[in-house]
Amino acid sequence: MIEKEHLDYLTSIVGEENVKADKAHLIAYCYDATRERFEPDAVIFPRDEQDISKILRFCNENKIVIVPRGAGSGFTGGALPSNGGIILSLERHMNKLLEIDMENMVGVVQPGLINMDFQKAVEEVGLFYPPDPASENYSTLGGNVSENAGGMRAAKYGITKDYVVALRAVLPNGEIIKAGKKTIKDVAGYNTAGILIASEGTLAIITEITLKLIPKPKFKQTYMGVFPDVNKAMNAVFKSLAAGANPVAMEFLDALVIKALKEKFPQVELPENAGGILVGDVDGSSQAEVDSQIQTLKEAFAKFGSVGFIEAKDEAHGNSLWFARRNASPATMIYGTKKLNEDISVPRSKLPEALDAIYAIGEKYGFNVPCFGHAGDGNIHVNVMVKDKTNPKEMEDGHKAIEDIFQMVCDMGGTLSGEHGIGLSKAPFMNIAFNEAEIELFRSIKKAFDPNNILNPFKMGL
Amino acid sequence: MIEKEHLDYLTSIVGEENVKADKAHLIAYCYDATRERFEPDAVIFPRDEQDISKILRFCNENKIVIVPRGAGSGFTGGALPSNGGIILSLERHMNKLLEIDMENMVGVVQPGLINMDFQKAVEEVGLFYPPDPASENYSTLGGNVSENAGGMRAAKYGITKDYVVALRAVLPNGEIIKAGKKTIKDVAGYNTAGILIASEGTLAIITEITLKLIPKPKFKQTYMGVFPDVNKAMNAVFKSLAAGANPVAMEFLDALVIKALKEKFPQVELPENAGGILVGDVDGSSQAEVDSQIQTLKEAFAKFGSVGFIEAKDEAHGNSLWFARRNASPATMIYGTKKLNEDISVPRSKLPEALDAIYAIGEKYGFNVPCFGHAGDGNIHVNVMVKDKTNPKEMEDGHKAIEDIFQMVCDMGGTLSGEHGIGLSKAPFMNIAFNEAEIELFRSIKKAFDPNNILNPFKMGL
Known part of the structure; x- marks a missing residue:
């Protein structure tokens, strides 16, 4: 639990209207698309980058956990305060479209801006932002960057990382950094933006995003x-x-x-x-x-x-x-009362083999496993359909089937997640996908950014 | 100087024919395109990833500096052993094209393969690898990835980082990691490949590169x-x-x-x-x-x-x-005996303003500054022409002009380097481009990968 004096100090930064610790707010911010629930100790709505800098500096000194959150539409628990702490919500104030730079064909946005709002704004001026996750109507661009969101148009146009030109971010110690520029080429210094993309809010709080735009196909x-x-x-x-x-x-x-x-x-x-x-x-x-x-x-x-x-x-x-x-x-729900769905991805040439293996695993445990998804980029949405979710044996078998599928996919040169990230849900499977040296390296990178482990700790199995 | 017993141990790993410490080899590997010279203590030619793993493990334990090298065609001293140590040359053995995977449209190569050899091989089967640095006839793909090389075709097709799908690499402690997969989408774990690109051989030794290919335009x-x-x-x-x-x-x-x-x-x-x-x-x-x-x-x-x-x-x-x-x-050499050339990059809309400012700086110090380059991506090759390179005052003024240009470019939202990297040459200017927090973060990242600072130390001003 957060101490009253800490809450008072945070209130002095952002004002009373932007710090909430009442039950209604704690419940409103305890979930995401996984339907798991973890109540935070408080919810805070920073007004700008300076607020975030002050909040992080204070929380870092006092070892208070911070979990950044956009729309809370993630499928793997990335925005859940599974170890308590404060939800840092970017949706209320930091949701602005700052600039559409027609001359350099980039858009500059705050992290809380909703993907579709950005798409619409740039299309109005004849430009195009291709990444279109299924959540495009409600997910935020900050969340899209943090999870490296994909979408249907990835087959031709690539994914979020292919459009991130530059980021501004606040490090856990409160320092503000820029990563990348509006230039097409920039090879000065480490590619910090490259490692912040897909880092699931564990390394820094992204405060501004510069996104590449292309001419809208006619x-x-x-x-x-x-x-x-x-x-x-x-x-x-x-x-x-x-x-x-x-x-x-x-x-x-x-x-x-x-x-x-x-x-x-x-x-x-x-x-x-x-x-x-x-x-x-x-x-x-x-x-x-x-x-x-x-x-x-x-x-x-x-x-x-x-x-x-x-x-x-x-x-x-x-x-x-x-x-x-x-x-x-929704159609797949004719096959059961509970869907265990995962977003594995394989090299495209392995799609036929992967599907055969998925059906064989379904048969082994007695499940229907309807599949659909983004074949053009090898990304399969696998749905293990549990007929009776109140039957613990069947639920257990369902999870075993998922684990078998992960193992098969990794053996085939594929990945645990094409779009949804690791978060909490896939953390137990990290050792299927990565060797000890790789996980140790991830821990070192986490520590380089966040030595006190205050930012979204223990996510991604770290 | 390296001790004899260390050299003997390294010889036991790769064989006598692959360790050289004679004067001829030390001179042959003391330069790059900067024309600066630093003799290494030895040159070693690993035969495979296992060799590299053993070499790094030993050098890490004994705090022996390792400087990786492809063709030595870099413009900023990235491959120079400026603090002594061993040159790890990837050109002799680790130069193979391992696979052209037509079904997934990727090529798998070793780091020592020459860019143009790869281009030719993939074009023969109807595919296309766009990154074409001016050094394409002799620079290696490992060097291209380490410097995030650009080229003329970047205006439409982007740069090296846009084509790196996956890497294998050896960490300074000898551990072998994979970063990325042959899949289009992969959001499991940190984007380690993203940070290895453009890291100038300071974080790990890249041993295998998987590159995206596209259909060859007809x-x-x-x-x-x-x-x-x-x-x-x-x-x-x-x-x-x-x-x-x-x-x-x-x-x-x-x-x-x-x-x-x-x-x-x-x-x-x-x-x-x-x-x-x-x-x-x-x-x-x-x-x-x-x-x-x-x-x-x-x-x-x-x-x-x-x-x-x-x-x-x-x-x-x-x-x-x-x-x-x-x-x-070559034509610009009519203006002087020494060319101080830099590869700054600005947002495209700033090109007219940047050129004006460059000429004004030239005028201030009395230099002709002919410019050419990759306008389509904002990348200007600036050439401060020193008339008499034996005149110390004129040389000093030339360097002052370059510093003024860097300052102007960074103030304009541009970067110190669009293509060539920082290495040694641009290290003194890092504080123009980055704030203290950003440089401190680079140091933390370096330490996360290379705690004993054995890999290409002090490059990039770190």
């Missing part, structure tokens, strides 16, 4: 490739990309997801013969470029086993084709 | 924009890019460089009225795309003050247009 078209089974679809993913296809997104649905969609959403547009689906958009600066992309995909899919190919006639038709992918997650 | 065309002065050319750079132009390269020559080229190379193809030149290539997957790019550039240049625009008729004509840019560096 033309777009949705496609759907229909395959007899998911194995053929997965083969077509890497083979069509190697053949020169460059779609914005290449999402997949497996047979179980297709079945669930048809059952739960009878209006869904999915061909009768679909045992595996690839759906996505292509884009370009001219209609000719889009046409040529569609043609490349169609030919490559046909060569690698498709039984159908649908080109969206217009935007409404495109949205109708996307309906299936957008509703894949 | 069509290419060279263009040249002619401007009455460099200020107008620089304005056209960021304005044409903001207008949607996306050239592979956008290089510039200023009036002094143009004058020097005409004097030194009478055959050069440069219009009479050129006071500033932008030259480069556009590319695409179709001729239509290339045509549209050329059209966009031509229109934007005209709008922003060009007085001429040349489209290459064929490859030979393209090479002829490139001749001026390729020979800019």
Whole structure:
């Protein structure tokens, strides 16, 4: 528990209206998308970078734990105060779009700005910010950077780290640092921004983000490739990309997801013969470029086993084709009362093999494991469906299946997480993915930034 | 000086043929492109990662300094044994292309492989590795990663860090780590690869590099924009890019460089009225795309003050247009006997202002300062031309001019180095670019990796 005199001092920094320790606030800030709950000792809403500097300096001296938080939409508990301490919420005040610099094609934002608000603002002036995590309507850019968020458009445009040009941050000792500049090239000093990205709030508090923007592609078209089974679809993913296809997104649905969609959403547009689906958009600066992309995909899919190919006639038709992918997650709930879902990622060429192995693990424990996700970048959303979540044996088996899947993925050269991070949820599996020297190095890096271990301690298994 | 028993032990690891301490070898490995000279105590040629692990473990225990070296083509002394110790040369054995993985579109290489050898190998199978530092014919990929090398194609395709997918490396304590995977997305653990890039051999020895490849663009065309002065050319750079132009390269020559080229190379193809030149290539997957790019550039240049625009008729004509840019560096030698050249970088919109300020600084000290470089990414090669290098006063003034330029660039939101790194040469200027907290953080990061400070110590001013 935090002492009253500490709370009083923090109040003297940010004002009474920005420090909350009443029950309602502690409950409001105790959860994230994992549905785990840990009540903080207090919630504090810094107004600016100077506030954060003062708060951290004080907390560092007094060894008070600080857990930074954006929208609390993370899937692995990164923003949960699992060891108590203070929630540092960036959403109330530090949520501004500071600048759209048209000349240098960058945007400068505060960490609490919501991803979609930024996307909309830059598109209004003809620019484009590609990273589009599924949480884009509510997750914050600070959270996106801290987790290195991906999204559907990663297949063509990459992920958050590919767009971070510069950061400002406050170190646990209260010192303010800049990492990177508005320049395209900068090789002076260590790439501090590079290590802050994906550091899950354990190294510093990010206070300002400079993001690369690109010209908004003028033309777009949705496609759907229909395959007899998911194995053929997965083969077509890497083979069509190697053949020169460059779609914005290449999402997949497996047979179980297709079945669930048809059952739960009878209006869904999915061909009768679909045992595996690839759906996505292509884009370009001219209609000719889009046409040529569609043609490349169609030919490559046909060569690698498709039984159908649908080109969206217009935007409404495109949205109708996307309906299936957008509703894949709720549809899977026909298979159980509890979903254990993980976001593993493998090299694209391993997708067919990985899917086969996932189904075999499901069979071993008696689970349906519907899969969908970002095939274009090898990122699979695996859903181990527990039929009766009140049955402890079944829940235990579900967790065993997940562990088997992690082991298989790492053996295959893949990773525990393509998008969601490690946080609390995947911390027990760090030793599957990393050797002792690697984990020891992570601990040394953590200590270099945060010697008193006040910033989001024990996350990522550190 | 290294002790004989240490040398004997190192010999027992790699064999006699791979440890050299004779004068000829010490001289052969005492220089780099800075022309500074520091003789090492010995040169060692590890055969593989295991050798490196054993060497580092031993040197760490015995506090023997290790300086990793690729081709020794660096411009800032990164590979110089300025504090003695052993040169660890990766060029003799660890120079193999291990794999071109067509399915996942990555190449796996050892650090000693020469950039151009890699480019050629991947182009033979229809793929493309864009980073093309001017040293591409002799610099190694390990050096490129350690310095985060750029190049002409950075305007469209980015720099080395944008292509590093994964690394293997040996820590100073001899432990072997993997950083990153062949997956597109990976957010498990800290982004260790991110901090190793551009770390100038101070944190770990990179033993294997996995590099992203893209499909080779099928069509290419060279263009040249002619401007009455460099200020107008620089304005056209960021304005044409903001207008949607996306050239592979956008290089510039200023009036002094143009004058020097005409004097030194009478055959050069440069219009009479050129006071500033932008030259480069556009590319695409179709001729239509290339045509549209050329059209966009031509229109934007005209709008922003060009007085001429040349489209290459064929490859030979393209090479002829490139001749001026390729020979800019030797041409500048008409202005002096010694060139003090630096590779500063500014946000693109600051290019006109930066050039004005550079010429003013030149005037203040009485120097010609011809400039050329990678305008498309804000990277200026500044050349302070010393007329008489035997005149100590003039040399001192030259160095003062360089310091003024660094200060001006940093005040403008630019960086000390766009491509060359800090090494020894720029170490004295670190305090212009970074505050005390930032430098202290760099020191902490260095210590986290290398607590005994055996790896390339005191480089980057650390």
